Amino acid sequence: MQNRECRRCKLAKKESLDGGLLILSFAWSGPVPRAGQFFLMRPLRTRVFLARPISLFGSTSGGFLRFLIALRGRGTEDLAAMGRGEEAELTGPLGNAWGDMALPAGPGPVALVGGGIGIAPLAAFAAELAEGTFDFYAGFKSRPFGLEGLSRKPVIATEDGSEGSCGRIPDFMDPAGYRAVYACGPEPMLQAVAASCSVAGVPCFVSLERRMACGVGACLGCTVETAGCNRRCCADGPIFSAGEVFR
Ligand SMILES: Cc1cc2nc3c(=O)[nH]c(=O)nc-3n(C[C@H](O)[C@H](O)[C@H](O)COP(=O)(O)OP(=O)(O)OC[C@H]3O[C@@H](n4cnc5c(N)ncnc54)[C@H](O)[C@@H]3O)c2cc1C
Ligand code: FES
Structure with missing residues (x-):
């Protein structure tokens, strides 16, 4: 336990x-x-x-x-x-941690892709990773936030063009060349990131949001439908392999 x-x-x-x-x-x-x-x-x-x-x-x-x-x-x-x-x-x-996800062996950086408040768990992950081993992509509706502590300058996109590139962050992230992509944010953003990773053959892990009650896997109030069966976002996630949840 x-x-x-x-x-x-x-x-x-x-x-x-x-x-x-x-x-x-x-x-x-x-x-x-x-x-x-x-x-x-x-x-x-x-x-x-x-x-x-x-x-x-x-x-x-x-x-x-x-x-x-x-x-x-x-x-x-x-x-x-x-x-x-x-x-x-x-x-x-x-819940599980980004570090629990099986990462293919080999050289090359990983990409962290956060949208809005989804930046939070990825900023924590960036602090666990060695400098130079990751790139950080951050998307916002408007002004960026939560990026102050990063050891690496992020790629930023804002929907209103107030900072960084104008548009949505999945459009500025090419998964080719990354060992894996870790993403958290609104579900349409996660789906777009997962789709480009699938085309590039790069493993993608997504952190999902569900309304929660017990938080420990007992009430089944946070169900995530996956390819094989229903899983609990709180106890089996919140991080899932993108291929399991977006088909
Ligand atoms: C694993 C996990 C990690 C999270 N981490 C963070 C975090 O670091 N920072 C942060 O600000 N928030 C985070 N959230 C979201 C946060 O839990 C919700 O914003 C919060 O529960 C909303 O509660 P509330 O009482 O303020 O709003 P409520 O009054 O409960 O809801 C306000 C509105 O938001 C919608 N809403 C509320 N919760 C969710 C949800 N989970 N998914 C979709 N729509 C929702 C409701 O339908 C309603 O329209 C996380 C959620 C999960 C599941
Ligand atoms: S919140 Fe109760 S099972 Fe997930």
Whole structure:
């Protein structure tokens, strides 16, 4: 069974960004999470019953975990309303990690492709990879965010042309020459990335979003249809081989 814990954690730092985004840092002394994994998160002072899944964005020395959060509804609004020192219940780390995916042996870099808030788990992955072993592609509707800590300058595309190339990021990523492609973002973006990888014969791994309840594989509320059978996004994912989920 996966090593996870449920703890009350104090909010150590809150950074508000433009465009309804924020970075929350919590003190965490539980099992060390790996990039791609997520936590169920719920402030003690909240209007929602179910905790919300949020990916690891980064960690700092001293045992602080960082989360990049986009405001969507009540759950994320209540996280944003927390003050420093206030407590939230964090359960995790949950799910699989990018590093669990079998990578073909050999030289050559990998490509990380993130869209919008999907940048978060890939930024965490970039921090685990050695410099020069990956390229980072980042797509946004408008102004970019979440890229400050990267050791490598990303390729950026914005739909409104406000920064980088104008358009959608899959159009600027050629999978040829990469050992594998790891992607997280809106599903149409993932499908486009998966399709180009399939043509190029490059393995592609995608992190999926589903509404979640238990987060540990018990309620079957987060089903992902795959080629062989139904899988649970929380316990069998959230990262899947693209060929399994996009056919
Ligand atoms: C594994 C995983 C990792 C995630 N990591 C992050 C992260 O790092 N940062 C982050 O900001 N968000 C992340 N999310 C998404 C986050 O969990 C949702 O935005 C959050 O649950 C919304 O809750 P809410 O109460 O604010 O909005 P709600 O009031 O629940 O919903 C607001 C609106 O968003 C839609 N919505 C909510 N959740 C989802 C979803 N999962 N998929 C599709 N539509 C949805 C609803 O249908 C509704 O229209 C992740 C989700 C998963 C499954
Ligand atoms: S959220 Fe309960 S099985 Fe995935």
